[in-house]
Amino acid sequence: MHNDDETLLEALDLGASALVLKSAPSDEVIAAVRRAAVAPEAFMATGLAEALRRRDSNDKPRLTPREAEVLDRLVAGDSIAAVAKRLYMSESTVKTHVSKVYEKLGAHNRASAVMAALRLGLVKSESVGHTLR
Incomplete structure (x- = not known):
C-alpha cells in the first residue's frame, strides 16, 4: 500500500x-x-x-469517476456519440455528464473545459486530441 x-x-x-x-x-x-x-x-x-x-x-474540482471518464474522452477529441458508444451510455446521459463537467470546471464549451482540465492538472497535455483505441 x-x-x-x-x-x-x-x-x-x-x-x-x-x-x-x-x-x-x-x-x-x-x-x-x-x-x-x-x-x-x-x-x-x-x-x-x-x-x-x-x-x-485543494482548488481542484471533484469530478465523479464517470465525469472524469467523459472528460478524458472529450480531451481525446471524441464526439458525444463516440463517448456514448465507448462508455456504453446514451447520448443524453453523456450530455448530462458533459454539462456537469462544464459547470465544475467553469467552462462554456469543450475548448474551455480542456484548457481548464489542463490548467488544474486533471488531464495531461499528451492526452489532448489523442483517441485511445
Whole structure:
C-alpha cells in the first residue's frame, strides 16, 4: 500500500474500514482489524486528518469517476456519440455528464473545459486530441 493522499482518500470513499501500510508493525494491523470488527462504518488510517485538510484546501474540482471518464474522452477529441458508444451510455446521459463537467470546471464549451482540465492538472497535455483505441 502506498502512503499517499490519493490512496488514503480512495479507500475512504470506497467504504473501507481501515487502511494500514505494509510497513506497519503487526500490533497496528491487529488493532485496525479489531476496530474494523467493532465499528466497520468508522474509517481509521494514519494521516487521515492531514489528508482531508489537504484535500479540502485543494482548488481542484471533484469530478465523479464517470465525469472524469467523459472528460478524458472529450480531451481525446471524441464526439458525444463516440463517448456514448465507448462508455456504453446514451447520448443524453453523456450530455448530462458533459454539462456537469462544464459547470465544475467553469467552462462554456469543450475548448474551455480542456484548457481548464489542463490548467488544474486533471488531464495531461499528451492526452489532448489523442483517441485511445
